[in-house]
Amino acid sequence: MPEAFSDVDAAPLLCGGVIGYRAYRFADARPGSTIGLYGFRSSAHLVARIAVAQGLDVRVYTRGKHHRELALRLRASWAGAAEDGGPDELDAAVIFAPVGPLVPVVLKSLRTGASLVLAGIHMSPVPELQYELL
DSSP, rough: OOSSHHHHHGGGGHHHHHHHHHHHHTTTOTTTTTEEEESHHOOOOOHHHHHHHTTEEEEESSSSHHHHHHHHTTSSSSSEGGGGGSSSSSEEEOOOSSOHHHHHHHHEEEEEEEEEOOOSSSSOOEEEEEEEEO
16 A cells, blocks of 8 residues: 555555455446446445546445435435336446346346446355346
8 A cells, every 4th residue: 555545544445445446447337327336335335436436327226225325425326226127227237245146137227238247255146147138
C-alpha cells in the first residue's frame, strides 16, 4: 500500500475491495451503461460507489430491506430483490451472492452480449443452463 494511506483508510481496499474491484473490471461496464449488483455486502458496497462515480447506472438486487435502503443512499438508481426483475435489461452484472441458482435468473436480465461475473469466493452449484440463455 502507498504510504499516503493510513491503515484505517487502506483496510477497505484489501479483501472486499480487491474482490469487488476485480469483478467490476471483468464486467467491463462503461460510463452510461447499466450494471446490476446481486448481493450487497462489503464488496458490492465499494463497487456501487466506484460505478456511480464513474457514471454508471447501478441497480442493486438484494433481499434485505436495509441493504436496499443503503444502496439507494449510495445513489443506486434502483434496489429490489432478484425476483422483482428490475426496470429493464442490464449491460453487465456481478453476482456477489454465493447462490448458484441466481445465474440463470441474471442471464435472463442481460442484454445480448452483456457480461456476467461470478465474484463469490464460493458458490452453491449453478443449475444446468439452457443453451438459449448463453
